Amino acid sequence: MILNGRELSEKIQESVKKEIAESGLTPCLATVIVGEDPASQMYVRMKHRACENVGIKSAGVELPAESTTEEILKAVSELNADPSVHGILVQLPLPPHADTEKVIESVSPEKDVDGFHPYNLGRLFSGRPDFVPCTPGGIMTILSEYGINPEGKRAVVIGRSVDVGRPMAALLINANATVTVCHSRTENLEDEIRNADIVVSAIGRAKFIREEMIRDGAVVIDVGINQDGEGKLCGDVDFENVERKSSAITPVPGGVGPMTIATLMQNTLKSAKLHEGI
Ligand SMILES: Nc1nc(=O)c2c([nH]1)NC[C@@H]1CN(c3ccc(C(=O)N[C@@H](CCC(=O)O)C(=O)O)cc3)C=[N+]21
Numbered sequence: 001m002i003l004n005g006r007e008l009s010e011k012i013q014e015s016v017k018k019e020i021a022e023s024g025l026t027p028c029l030a031t032v033i034v035g036e037d038p039a040s041q042m043y044v045r046m047k048h049r050a051c052e053n054v055g056i057k058s059a060g061v062e063l064p065a066e067s068t069t070e071e072i073l074k075a076v077s078e079l080n081a082d083p084s085v086h087g088i089l090v091q092l093p094l095p096p097h098a099d100t101e102k103v104i105e106s107v108s109p110e111k112d113v114d115g116f117h118p119y120n121l122g123r124l125f126s127g128r129p130d131f132v133p134c135t136p137g138g139i140m141t142i143l144s145e146y147g148i149n150p151e152g153k154r155a156v157v158i159g160r161s162v163d164v165g166r167p168m169a170a171l172l173i174n175a176n177a178t179v180t181v182c183h184s185r186t187e188n189l190e191d192e193i194r195n196a197d198i199v200v201s202a203i204g205r206a207k208f209i210r211e212e213m214i215r216d217g218a219v220v221i222d223v224g225i226n227q228d229g230e231g232k233l234c235g236d237v238d239f240e241n242v243e244r245k246s247s248a249i250t251p252v253p254g255g256v257g258p259m260t261i262a263t264l265m266q267n268t269l270k271s272a273k274l275h276e277g278i
């Protein structure tokens with residue numbers, strides 16, 4: 001079974017759109033981008049386009065690559081103070097000289113639609129999440145919409161980043177999976193993967209996950225954004241071969257990526273409702 005994230009993302013955006021229209025709310029998302037990385041610019045454009053599609057107002061703050069941490073903090077603090085802004089997203093990565101943790105921690109937790117603030121990560125870790133990071137949140141939505149229940153299953157998450165691996169592990173724990181988090185220092189990674197009923201791969205290496213590494217009937221979730229030999233977008237998974245052995249698998253493109261955007265729309269609607277006390 002191919003888990004169609006593009007189709008599901010459209011369905012979720014339709015339901016967000018309907019709820020916004022019926023509520024009379026005008027949610028507003030502000031994005032902050034620092035520098036001119038073309039991939040980051042593309043992602044931010046996609047987010048603004050999705051906002052427009054569902055009826056969320058959006059505002060983009062663009063800062064030069066040389067901006068100091070203080071200048072970025074000032075932009076965030078203005079958005080924190082602006083009552084017409086419900087959600088704030090600081091596009092990552094920031095340029096290397098900027099203090100990313102400090103910037104993330106400066107976003108008001110109640111406007112933190114990325115779910116990266118330690119308050120929101122703490123809520124998630126304690127099993128009572130408010131804002132869930134969009135990529136892992138979108139993956140949980142794929143699983144539930146396709147009737148895949150992680151309860152009691154062995155889940156292996158590859159990657160321990162704050163935006164994907166760590167919150168993914170927390171969500172799977174909250175869903176009663178038995179969770180193993182692997183990373184660059186893991187010994188016998190292939191053995192860990194072979195044991196998994198559910199594999200979530202956020203490695204960042206094209207076609208790293210091969211069919212001999214996975215268990216028959218495993219569910220395979222591909223978070224990778226890589227380029228193959230021809231410069232084409234491809235995931236961490238050798239899709240054609242792994243597909244045959246898996247029971248369900250997400251493609252790249254058209255899998256996890258669009259679900260990230262759908263979840264951002266859900267989180268932004270939630271931030272507007274929170275703000276209005278609904
Ligand atoms: N503060 C912050 N929040 C993020 O959520 C965030 C971020 N920074 N920095 C970068 C990553 C990456 N990310 C993606 C979103 C959509 C697709 C997506 O929709 N991809 C399409 C393909 C797009 C293409 O054609 O390249 C797909 O997979 O089908 C991918 C990646 C959000 N991120």
Ligand SMILES: [Mg+2]
Nearest residue numbers: 159160183184
């Ligand atoms: Mg890692």
